[in-house]
Amino acid sequence: MTTTEPVTETAVSLSIDGATVEVPKGSSVLDACNAAGVDTPTLCYAENLTPVNACRVCVVEQEGSRTLIPSCSRQAEDGMEIKTDSERVRHSRKMVLEFLGSGVDLSQAPDLQQWSEVYGADPERYGPSAAKIEEEVRIQDELYIRDYDKCVLCYKCVEACGDDAQHTFAIAVAGRGFDARIRTEFDTSLPDSACVYCGNCVAVCPTNALQFKTEFDLRSAANWRPEEQSVTRTVCSYCGVGCNLELHVQDETIVKVTSPNDHSVTSGHLCIKGRFGWSYVHGE
Amino acid sequence: MADLHFGDDKPNDIERDAVDGVVADTLGPAVVQEHERMVRGGTERRNERRHLLLPVLHALQRAAGWISPGGLNYASEQLQVPPAEAYGVATFYEMFTFTDPGHEDDVVHVCVDAACQIADSEALIARLEGEGKHVHRSPCLGQCERPIAQFIQGRGRPDRVEADSALDQFSAVPQAPASAGNGAMADGSPVRLLRRVGVVDPSSVESYIAAGGYTALAAAIERGPEAVVAEVSESGLMGRGGAAFPTGFKWKAVSEADGDTKYVVVNADESEPGTFKDRVLIENDPFAVIEAATIAGFATGATKGWIYIRGEYPLATERLRNAIAQAHTAGYLGQQINGSDFSFDIEVRRGAGAYICGEETALFNSLEGFRGEPRQKPPFPTTNGLFDRPTAINNPETLVNVLDIVTDGGAAYKAIGTEGSAGTKLFCLSGHLSKPGVYEVEFGTTLGQLLDMAGGPVGELRAIMLGGAAGSFVGADQLDLPLSFEGAREAGVSLGSGVVMAFNDTVDFGAVFTRLAEFFRNESCGQCVPCRVGTVRQHEVLLNSGGNPVNGQSELLEEIDMAMKDASICGLGHTAATAVRSGIALGLIGAQS
Amino acid sequence: MFSVDPRRTSSAKFADVWLGLNVGTDVALSNTVANHIITNNLHNKEFIAHATQGFEAYAESVSTWTLERGSAVTGVPAEAIAELAEAYATAETAQLLWTLGITEHHNAVDNVLSLCNLALLTGHIGRWGSGLVPLRGQNNVQGGGDMGALPNKLPGFQDIVDPEARAKFEAVWGAPVPPEPGRHLTLMFEGMETGDMRAVYCIGENPADSEADVAHARKMLGQLDMLVVQDIFLTRTAELADVVFPASVGWAESDGTVTSSERRVQRVRAAVPPPGDARDDIEIITMLANHMGADWGKPTSHELWDELRSLSPLHQGMSWERLEAEGGLQWPCPSEDHPGSPFLHGWLWTEDLGGRDPSPFSVVEHAGPIEELTDEFPLRLTTGRALDSYNTGVQSGSMQSPIRYGNAIDLSTADAERLGVADGETVRVVSPRGSVEMPVRVLEDLPVGLTFTTFHFPELVDVNVLTNDAWDKRSGTAEFKAASIRIEKLQPVG
Structure with a gap:
């Protein structure tokens, strides 16, 4: 487009x-x-x-x-x-x-x-x-986790959630200075927020502060092996927009879905179904 | 633009009324169900209302004593601002709280910055807390001439400054306030900018007119916008907010910028520690600021002016609002001013406690209802300012100079002061001086002469802070320093916003500089890494060294300073280490002391 | 942006104005908009004269649609209709976008034609930024039609009744092509009912859950002599089958192409191997053909694509290599140096109309839903999707979505109060065809008299037991969007 x-x-x-x-x-x-x-x-x-x-x-x-x-x-x-x-x-x-x-x-x-x-x-x-960012990992659902110890406050997730992509505005920068953090209103849990789980924030995070739960679980099990993963580009099946998907596969299993930034249809952005609706491929 | 989601928290009646009082009385809610089968909403209506966010947050805080989830939800819904964004905006400001205070009392903000710190604000805080008061440690409150500054944040009633009640607010025969100096400059010639201070009734447009007010506006309209811009350019007037940018150049750029909608913004967010001149000017001569802003609008082709005043100035705010209303009634604002084709309106907006909002682009964001984070320049405000429109943003003191320029001509104005610095300047004298206050002098007056006007130092003078926290310290041996832009530049210092704060030899400079570093740490907006982290690391060096950085630490401070100067987005980061490094250079702190 | 929808959906909340029309009054609204444009002299007379035909008759046919009449039929205030009409007519560019709310009606084709009329009336067609945009619900609805999976078309929309077209395909395929159009899904079910369709080979569709009046559909499928189902899961339809071919997942386990709503052909690629005995659809069909005595060999998707290109002028220029390199191409793309076509119908603006006839206006009359509201069934039921779910839930059901609210029937606050039911309370929903039990979700902004539910959880709630299988004789789509129901309280009052 x-x-x-x-x-x-x-x-x-x-x-x-x-x-x-x-x-x-x-x-x-x-x-x-x-x-x-x-x-x-x-x-x-x-x-x-x-x-x-x-x-x-x-x-x-x-x-x-x-x-x-x-x-x-x-x-x-x-x-x-x-x-x-x-x-x-x-x-x-x-x-x-x-x-x-x-x-x-x-x-x-x-x-x-x-x-x-x-x-x-x-x-x-x-x-x-020296002062450090010290926060508990937020695990509030099965799709992604937020580990703000790793957050460099680059604003990318806020932009992707906001008017650069999703227009959901579930998160924003709150507070000021070194105490500024990415937050939902009053730090309400993500499932209770405006979040629609498009995962576009996760996709743009440069430090893994935002992670897909699949990746987080594999990392926790010391079984995240990006060097062995293949990445295959295909097209999402869930509607007629034609979003491109990159399927990251490890051990013949999809472990993560991203979208190429340089593709004209959605410039790297997806919705919940395209990003997470793949579990049935593995018979779940 | 958005399909907004609101949590289950609902407002109470007080919160609902507070929000409605702002929204319903102005533009009305962003989404309106005009019929069971027709709802009007959308991006344009949402965008038109976004700038009401800060006033709505103020209303909530005042009414409920805090910004609750239910109150925020309701405000967000009425304005269609996403709640996460509204929360992000609200938490940017010092004056808002987000947990139920658990009491219905007012909160006393007590200043802990330099002028008040050396007057032992901590002792006052301990006393007040002992009395059961709810105290908030505040950065500089802009009352440095009368330490220890306090500001009372009202719960269910207006905010106030008790020291203001000593002034006879709307007295028909006003007395010269102590803070306005003695009516004459160093050479005995009469003051110019302060000439109506203590002479006119600040609550009466008639009084202002009787004192020669609104003749400049009439003259400006008579001569036309190009002529006004030309006179201001010729005058050599430079901005008094700290950056000393030529005002005529700015106005010319705005008047020539493309676009039908242009703005004038008066930057009255006077938050530089040690600065209080604009407060004194506005409290005592509000019509002068309004007349000058109106002239700025006329000259630049703007039809709307905004005055952004810091939230801790309730009296100045009230007087401005009153003055605007009176000017309207008298035909000096509104449609077809003075019978001409020129129409102009002014709206006042209160800040909510954020030093950074004195930075012009941060101020725009704040006024527009976003976090007060500075924007990268270019583009500059003259083309992309408030609401992305061409904007002339000026300091109140700068503007008041324009009145004489229009009346007497640019050439006459330029004859005052020095070659490189035309006119007179207001200085804010505070600290260890006999008669602290606002003093007006011609550029070129020496620092020593200025201190003499304020009755000289109390005790043995050790150092002087020039230009504010973002400025630098000079020693007691530098009293010959000529106070002009070029004189300061030559000496490697800055006049900044006109701060002259004296410190005698009883001062614990380690504590003063540690607090200075803490001030920048607290006031950094957090947007860019060099400033967000650099100010923290600088503060930590001072904390870890007890305020006396030894050799290796001084070098680290220098490295931090270089990165903040070179790579920060705005002036806050650029100058956050200047004072500390000047303190080390002077031996006020560091290994040698 | 104007949003016209019986419900104030998420999309409607982005809009400047939401118009909540009565279900099934789309033609009435279009005609009223048209009449307002014409009576206010806002139509594009130059364009109409140059590129269209039949305007007089059309103008005459909509002339009775005054704002008052339109408002009375649609339920939308007259001023709102006027505002929409004026905004659309005077916009520099404007698009009409729609999806199944227009097409899942018994008069689906009329609904679409009524929108085409508006585009012709204003010239919002065939140029950059203006147009008619049907949004597709799957990644290859467009591609399926493009490839000839329509009863009356060969690949590239070439007519099956055209002997020349057939001859072209017969030469390449080496087999005769039946000269008569086949049947669409709805006619197939009619054939099952009358008994002249006795066997079905169903690939990648779950009609035993997705058909309107699904109880009837299941009965029909159950009566077949032979049902073969090819699917990635043992769906409810597959459970009825005599033979099931396990297939691979189209977008993750197969190579090929799909075509999006904007006619963009893009590559899908296998990223993981299919489980167990599951095979690629191409392989299954080829094996079946070979087993039946044909010699189809073992074609790759690339080879099949090249065959398609040789037969479909629309796709001629889309080499496999270009599809790889250019991230997809929009048809028509007749030659390898053609950049593809971002929009259609530019010919309407050319001097000679590209040698075509002027585009006709269509006279279409309003006809409300087949099933009128009665005292017995006083509520309107319309169905649709939720963001995080997909159709009958075969694919999306296993995703652990934090925003899934499950299956519920949405009810306005006023109706809930009148019926004495609370949010979350389970009720019985009854239509003339059947009944289901499901919880209620009370919504403040749903118009009174309207109810809504999704159909993603057939294993929990058989929503299509309720929906109406009355269908449009031209498109074959059933009227999923308009059934009449009543809601019965299960719990005792108080």
Whole structure:
């Protein structure tokens, strides 16, 4: 489904680490970095969500700008001179990763761990007294769990639940500062909330703070083996929209269903039936 | 937009009335069953009402003493704001509570920030709690000239500040309030911005007119919007809220921006610790702010103005509302002002306790009924401001300057002050001084002269906080510092919002800086990682070092500061470590002390 | 967005205006809207003159549908109808979207035609952002029809009565194609009743639960000489069968294509092997054919797709490789350099109408539900789906949904009070065809006199015992959406 009529594209030209790249007008600086072959860490960014530029791990240095700029949300402009590996950029990225690592459990966020290594982030140096997010795992149903110890407050789940995808608005950021948390109203349980269990929040979570219950159970049983899983793309059977599914299969059993972000029909988003209505395949 | 789901919690009658009092009296509920077989709702009606969320939350808190699940549900339903979002918005603010307080008493907010901290606010809190009062430790309440500041949050009745009752509120022959200085500047010339303070009756438009009020608006309308923008540009006026952005440039950008709907916003969310000038100005000369905002509307092509005032300023709020009503009656607001084609209205909105909402884009979000989280810039408010429309947002003090600019011309205004800083400036003097208060001086006056105006220090002067918590400290040897934007820049400091807080040598600076760090930790909105975590780690360094970071810790603070400065979204993060680092540099805290 | 639905559904809560019409008064509403557009001179005269025919007769036929009459029949206030008409007529682009609430009626085709009339009247058809959009309830309803699983069509909507079309297929298939249209499901059941249909091979359908007046359907299936069922589960229908072929799950255990509501052909792929002896549908059918003496070999889905492309011009350009690479293509896609078609009927806006005749308006008259409300059966029952469940629950039933409220009959607050029944109370629901017992769910926003239930839990509540199997002679669909019932209290009062 194409949502807008195609428009004639014009290009802008900018410099990324000294190399000139051309990208279509309207592209982000991040797009330009990608076009230049520069790998950029991202966390709160997702191609199927509006950038909130909250995590600041993708910051780059723009010639003439007092502060660093978030590459995910800043539009590329003609003549920009961008540095992605300056001392300032490296320092801010390191600190952001370190700040996160010092307060949040990143054990199931391999990308962030890898970037932390790249930038030499040392979360341990804040010592054992450094404040951490400490919350009980919320298991309130058989479809997914919420483990906010792992939450980096990237806003993605809120966006996916809200007007970027589902328009259900079951969750929002509540509180302020370090005490801000993703919450339903008054932390009411998910089954009692507006949640319609589309699982779109789980799909966009970058740290596994939100997990499908199947994955959580397999992990708890030390039987989650992503390296052995196959991923097959197919089409959901439950209605005529044509959402694409990615079936994650381990030991000939579906263990998780996602949807490709780059597919035009629903850009990675599903409903409860497409996301969870597969148990009958295995005769349940 | 949404198929909303509400839990089973129902409002009680008090809560229902509180919500209805806001919603039914304005736009009415978002969803209306016009007939058994016809319901009107939808995105547009929902969006039109979202900005009523904050007033509704205020009404609930006041009526019920807390925001209960039933009350929130009812508010959400009436406005069709998802309850989770309404909860997210409500929990953003200091003034709202979410558990049943279990009593029906008022709550006393006691300031624990610097000016009050050094006056021993903790002792007062202990005393009040001993008396059985319900006390809430509050960040700066904007009454630094009269520590220890208190603000009483009413249960079932209006909020109040008891110190205000010492003022004769609507006296026909008003007395000059103590906080307004002595009517003259350092060189003995008469004050300009404060000229009506203590002279006019702040509750009477007639009194304001008798004192020359509304001549500037008449002159502006006579000369046309382009001429007004040109005069303001020529005057060299720069914003007094802290960022010192040229006002004429801003107005020109708004007036030239595309779109039929434009706004003027008066940023009266004066929350920078140590700042209280706008409160004094508004409480004593509210019509001046309204007249100037109206001129801003005329010049920029806006038809609606909003004044966002911090929730802890009940008297200023009341006087603004009264002034707006009177201006309406007198034909200075509303349709066809002064017989011209120009129409303009102003609405007042109360903040609810969040320092960050003084940041202009956070203020927009707050006013619109969202969490007061700053937006990434660009785009800038001049094109994408309140409700995503072109918006001129100005500080009250900035605006009041415009009256003289319009009356006397930009050139005459520019002749006042220094080369780089035109006009006069209000400073908020507090701390260890004989006569704390708001003082007006020409730019270029030295710090020492200013302190002298306030009767000089009490005790042995050790340091001065300039520009607020987001500013920096200077030593007692820097009294020659010329108070101008360029003078401050040269000295590596900032005038900020005009805070000048004096500290003598009896002060426990470790405690002061630890509290400063705690202030930023508490006030960070939490949106971006550098600030959300950086302010915590900074506070922890101070806590762990007893307020005296040793060498390795100072370097860590520097690293944190660099990341917050470079990578935070807004000014809060950019400046959250400035004061602490200046304290270390001055030797007020750290290994050397 | 306007939502026209007897119930204020979740979708209706997104809408700017909800119009709660009486069940089965869709034509009345369409005609009233049309008349209001015409009398207010808001119709697209240029488009009508260029691309349509029969406007005069149509305008005449709707001229009696004043707002007052429309309001009286539909129950919707006149102003609301006027507002809808004006908004639709003056919108730059507008779409009419519908699903089974329009088509599961005895006059389903008229309902659809009445909507087509509105699109022709305003020119909201055949251009970007405007159109008529029937939303499909399964992933391959569209594809089934496209592939010729219709009584009167060959793949690609080629007419079975057209000898040239038949000859084309016969040449490739090497077998004669019957020249007469076959029977749709409803006619098949009539054939079972009269005895001229004695054997049924039922693939992937559960009529023993899903048919309206299901008791009758079960009786018919039970009387057959031979019933063969091919399904992934031993459904209620399979339980009646003489032979059951266990099949693989179409979207997770098989390779092939499906076609969505927007005519987008997409690949499905096998991710897991089918359990036990279950086989892919293609394999079962091929084995059966080979066993019966034909030589169909062992075709892959890719090979079958290429055969289809060679015979269906609509699909010609959709190579297997393109379907893989482009994430699906929308037909018509006549050649490999064709990008596919995001919308249809653009020809209406071309100078020569693409050589076609102007599109006809259809004169359609309102006819309410077959089953009128009576003193004996005073409540209207309509049925539908819930978000987390699917049809007879064969697939969705095993999902542990936290939002499933189970099977209940929705009742308005006023009706519940009148009947003296409380939320959650089990009642007897009686229609002229039968009765079931189920709990009540009291809803504040349901119009008085209307009841609603899903049909996802036939093992718990046999809802289709109640529904009316009166059907549209043109489409073959039964009137699931409008039965008359009464509710009997089981517990003693007080």
